[in-house]
Each structure stands twice: as C-alpha cells, then as structure tokens.
Amino acid sequence: MKVLCAWCVRDGRPAYLREKSPLDDPSETHGLCGDHFTSLSASVGQVVTSRVWLISRVNDFSWGLTRWAQRMMGRFCSLLVTDIER
Numbered sequence: 001m002k003v004l005c006a007w008c009v010r011d012g013r014p015a016y017l018r019e020k021s022p023l024d025d026p027s028e029t030h031g032l033c034g035d036h037f038t039s040l041s042a043s044v045g046q047v048v049t050s051r052v053w054l055i056s057r058v059n060d061f062s063w064g065l066t067r068w069a070q071r072m073m074g075r076f077c078s079l080l081v082t083d084i085e086r
C-alpha cells in the first residue's frame, strides 16, 4: 500500500510518504508527513495551551466573584442583623 500525506494531497503537494504492507496491494492509505505532523501538533498544542490559560483565567474570575459575593453577602447579612437587633 502507498501511504500518502492527507494534507499534502489536499494542498496538491507531492504526498507520497512510504510503502506499507501488504506491499502487493496497490491501494492508497493516508497518514501525515513530518512537516504536517509538526504543524498539526503545534496547532493542537497551541489550542490546548490557550484553553488551559482560559480555564485558569475563568477559575481566577469565578474565585474572585465568589469572594466578592461572600463579602457582599456578609455585609448584607450584618446590615440585616443590626436592623433586627434594633
């Protein structure tokens, strides 16, 4: 079987990578060449990194929001308590 880089086929570049068993089978199968594997794993890594960054920012934000809400609730409750005590 012939192994062709699926991305090179899409880009119209020479896509032949290697032969794969069974060698007497003339059909084609698809893989990724070194260049495209590198660029794909780089873009996947970028997506993962930005997603981790976003999640950590969201965690910071929700943590800050929780702290703020607790402080506001505490203030509100203490106001309520002093009103009741009066």
Ligand SMILES: [Zn+2]
Pocket: 005, 006, 007, 008, 009, 032, 033, 034, 035, 036
């Ligand atoms: Zn390729």
